Amino acid sequence: MAVNGALPVNVRVVIEGEEEAGGESIAHYVQIYPANLQCDAAFICDTGIPAKDIPALMYGLRGITYTEVEVRGANHDLHSGEYGGIAPNPLHALALIITSLKGADGHINIPGLYEKMQKPTAEELAFWNEDPLHFNEAKLEEMGVTQLTGEADYSPMERMWARPTLEVHGIVGGFTGEGAKTVIPAVAKAKISLRLPPEIHSEEAFNLFERRVHELAPAGVTVTVHNIHGGEGVLVSPDTAPMRAAAAAMKETFGKEPLFLREGGSIPIAALFYNVLNVPVVLMGFGLPDDNLHSPNEKYSLSQFYKGIRTVVRFLQNLA
């Protein structure tokens, strides 16, 4: 608009500021007022590229089920000398539940979870297994570790982008200050999420998870599983006019063809636009692997910001 006085296409902007808290409001909005969002294509700018000089468009995202598992033992905190040996310990119960949900091999022991999974395409498997751009090495360096963990039977890219994963994000309860306190807490909670391939619905996964946690609860404690939030994964077709317009724009700005990749994160609005508005969805973003997402010193490069603006301008022109 600044250069040409007008946009080459009509644009409706939706800002989702609540995603990290679950994004419930926008999910209701899209489902209740789809007419307000009528369009020919949806464009979401919330992804990254593998490196400054490797452009990429995303065609796959994982869904998520975020839970809090609450375990109660005695009706008040206990002295571990007085009651150690006969008291239920909710922290220990959580460790038992977590370990039974996922072992050191990365396999998730939730009956029914893997049953609905679809096999990735032959092209995907070939790219993931060959790893021609040495993404696996890059991940080691990004994390500062000497080995990758998880299911040994699947390539790291398949594990990150297409397999369900289960992670513990925090455990609340007991004494967590400096030094020592010999307490057996009455209550402890663990924040546990599942990332899900698009073919597993988040609500379904939550139900399987909840049932399994109850089965795994050791004697002497009562367990409640809270559904904190959920969102669906999506696989969008890379072969649509908007996606071709996006790929051409990236090529013009970066000087090379973009890769078509999946991403392991969750952007629930992508599945909502795709399924409710029933339009092609373009996931194009400019984040870099060293942006420290969800970590201290999270950043976004100004150079990526300006390159992104130039790319999006071209995308809109191509789209027109």
Add this chain to the structure above:
Amino acid sequence: MAVNGALPVNVRVVIEGEEEAGGESIAHYVQIYPANLQCDAAFICDTGIPAKDIPALMYGLRGITYTEVEVRGANHDLHSGEYGGIAPNPLHALALIITSLKGADGHINIPGLYEKMQKPTAEELAFWNEDPLHFNEAKLEEMGVTQLTGEADYSPMERMWARPTLEVHGIVGGFTGEGAKTVIPAVAKAKISLRLPPEIHSEEAFNLFERRVHELAPAGVTVTVHNIHGGEGVLVSPDTAPMRAAAAAMKETFGKEPLFLREGGSIPIAALFYNVLNVPVVLMGFGLPDDNLHSPNEKYSLSQFYKGIRTVVRFLQNLA
């Protein structure tokens, strides 16, 4: 002194205000200046009785080793969508370590730990197995639970008072606020203690624990085990002149003979006095099971306080 103008015996008072933080200073003091504490008997007032009308003297305490297990994965916090499936998760590693250290059956899997254990006496085993005063029922009520947990092959009293126990007191790391954050933390720590029968030295137990934790660490993480503090358990002879003086004093105040019991907690100064000063030790206290030790609303009854004063006065007279 208020009533008679003088004490019937000479008294030296030592106040330990640092016990819950490990009590290092007093341990050094007793070992370096035993001459300052020369005496014919040591009297420690830091125990309880089973009920208001059941007086008791303690002859056994467990020792303790309090540790912090620190697990490090990646060099910074990670986004669980981006890295879930290939990243080491220190919280999950802690759950694996904790579960391997102690299963749902209460058995501690630390090689060498049980080897030095001595069998309790036939009288002790008979009292614990028969439970003539229904202590087990009382414990259920105190905790507000429907069943006791722990090693099924041993009576609850043996588990509380004479068996080693392992408890998790808190787990630090990741996100523990309200709601959700999808982080895989770089570091997580667990506070874990062992209660120890007197025949297992706390330093020895720490070394066995540390070695075992390193063995159990899953691939991809580095583990450090910190020794926060330790203290020894003790079994004092109930058949000494000071103990008989204490029993007589309790009988005078409560109107019945005291029980001789062990306690599961740790009072490291008791072992120090017993072993370094080499004198009979009397453990006589007046706490009640509903005092909520180490819990919110911890209390000490005024009626127990005054009854305690009267009992201690008689104890000193009997001792003289």
